[in-house]
Amino acid sequence: MVHTCVVAGCRNRRTPGTSLSFYRFPRDAERKQRWIAAVNRQGWLPNDGSRLCSTHFISGKQVKNPRSPDYVPSIFTAEMKEPGPPEAAADKQEARVEAANALLFLQRQGGSGPNEPSPKESEANAEGSASSSMSADDEDEDDESTSDGKDEAFARTSDLDDLLKALRRENRALRESVEKMSLSESSLRNDAEKVKFYTGLPNFFVLETVMLLLAPHMDAIRNMKLSKFQQLLLTLMRLRLDLRNQDLAYRFGVKVGTVVRTVHHMVNIMSSTLVPTAVFWPSRAELRKNLPLALRASCPDCAVIVDCFTVPCEGPVASGNKPQQGAAVACNVLNYLIGVAPQGVVTFVSRGILGNVSPRDLAESCGFLSKLLPGDVVLAGRDLDISDAVAARGARFGTAQGSLAADVQAHVERVVSMVRRRYAMLTGPVESPFASAAERTSNMSTFDKIVQVACALNNLCISAAPLE
Structure with a gap:
């Protein structure tokens, strides 16, 4: 539907490609009446199809804030309004006279041009009196007063410019400070x-x-x-x-x-x-390719270094990860088995098992043994007895000897402590909602996922120092 602005003399219409907006008259009775008064069409009332274009608003659009000047339209040229009664014409004429007097006053304040008559000369001509009645001394005093006014106005303008520049600098500094303190993408970049x-x-x-x-x-x-x-x-x-x-x-x-x-x-x-x-289990070829120098001669088939760590729980865990049969339920700790590649990257993390559980039971229940291939060598960071379970898979459970044993243990402990130190949530205690909110489709709690996510994020960082 094509809308036409209802203001008399305004020819704006809603046509394809126009950037103008057309507004309905407000439903609020008081504001609607103010719009009708602003349009100033005697005896006219708007209907559902009446529209007012955006050119009649100072900002180019209506504003619903009553304190805004665009709460009511206010831009109307003389051609757009219908002629009013004689009283209105007299008021307009009086307004023009006042505007002319104001213009003459401003010209006197700013100084007259070289070819323009001064306000006093214009007034004398209008009254029929001679402008020569002014003495030379009076003219000099007027010139001096005008000059002083110009200098004072220039000084005020200069002061305002300096103040504006200072405020802009302060505004810029405050913006930068707020941006630096915020947690936004740009502040971290x-x-x-x-x-x-x-x-x-x-x-x-x-x-x-x-x-x-x-x-x-x-x-x-x-x-x-x-x-x-x-x-x-x-x-x-x-x-x-x-x-x-x-x-x-x-x-x-x-x-x-x-x-x-x-x-x-x-x-x-x-x-x-x-x-x-x-977090994934690397191929045997990839493991051998990147094997640290300290293991190439003594243990070239090393596939993984294992260790266990525990995280205390905040309170009793009613569901989700349950302890093995015979374990002490009163011991509210989650047990995790972690596998670390010789290069220091986490390659396996088990789900958490609640209570007192042996490393062997943990290894057999978490799926770690299924990752091993015949001939793989599994090293332990400390005294973990899982040799029988590893041997059942055709792999070999080896314990490093001498100084190498200390290096292996230090290496695994460094990786485990790095993950827990980098992500403090893994130090516990585990909050009950995270420990017990397991999904129906899996036996993993939210905290199990958090441990795995922390290990994944850790692998994206600089790894622990390899065994060189």
């Missing part, structure tokens, strides 16, 4: 130390790579408050610094429930997307 502190990742390039990997899988998350980058950053800060949910809610300006949902969603996404990419 050129600050590797900030990235490392909040995420554990070495630099922004690695963080951006992780973001690109996860972004296609985040479309299903409906979160109007946080961007995709903020959701990832919030989750990494939760893992890295073990911040409380209320703390993160304050930092990102959201509710605690939003923080909890975001962490759970992002951990699930990273568990299914990032973990298979970063």
Whole structure:
């Protein structure tokens, strides 16, 4: 439907390609009446099809804030309004006289041009008196007064310019300060130390790579408050610094429930997307190709170095990871088996088993043994008795001798401590919702996924020093 502006004399119409906007008259009775008065068409009332174009508003659009000048249209040229009664014409004539007097006053304040008569000369001509009645001394005083006025006005303008420049500098400095303190993508881009502190990742390039990997899988998350980058950053800060949910809610300006949902969603996404990419069992050829010098002669078939670590729980765990039969339920700790390649990269992480459980039972129940090939050599970082279970797979459980044993143990402990030190959430205690919220389709708790995600993120960082 083609709309035409209802203002008298305005020929604007809604046509293809026009940049003008056309507005209905407000439903609010008081504001609608003010619009009708502004249009100034005697005896006319708007209907449902009546429209007012955007040229009649100062900013080019209507504003619904009653304090704004564009709450009511105010731009109307003389041609656009219908002629009013004689009284209105007299008022317009009086307004023109006042405008002319104001213009003459401004000209006197700023000084007259060389060919223009001064206001006093114009007034004398209008009254029929001679301008020569002014003495030379009076003219000199007027010139001096005008000159002083110009200098004073120039000084005020200069002061205002200086003030404006100072305010702009202060505004720029405040913006930079706020940007530096904020947790935004731009504030992290050129600050590797900030990235490392909040995420554990070495630099922004690695963080951006992780973001690109996860972004296609985040479309299903409906979160109007946080961007995709903020959701990832919030989750990494939760893992890295073990911040409380209320703390993160304050930092990102959201509710605690939003923080909890975001962490759970992002951990699930990273568990299914990032973990298979970063935590995997390498081929035998790849292991031998990158074997540290310290093992090439003594143990060339070394496939993995294993160790166990535990994480205490905050309270009793009712479901999810259950202890082995006969274990003491009162011992609320989660046991994990970790496999480390000789190069220092985490290649296997088990799910957590609750309670007192032997390393052998843990190795047999977590799927670690299925990764071994006949002829592989498994080294242990400390006194772990899983030789029978390893031998059943055709592999060999070896214990390094002499100084090499100390090197192997130190190496594995360095990797385990690096993961837990880099992501403080792994030091525990595990909060009950994370320990017991297992999915129906798997026997993994949310905290099991968090441990695996932490190991995956650790593999994206600089590895522990190889056994050189």
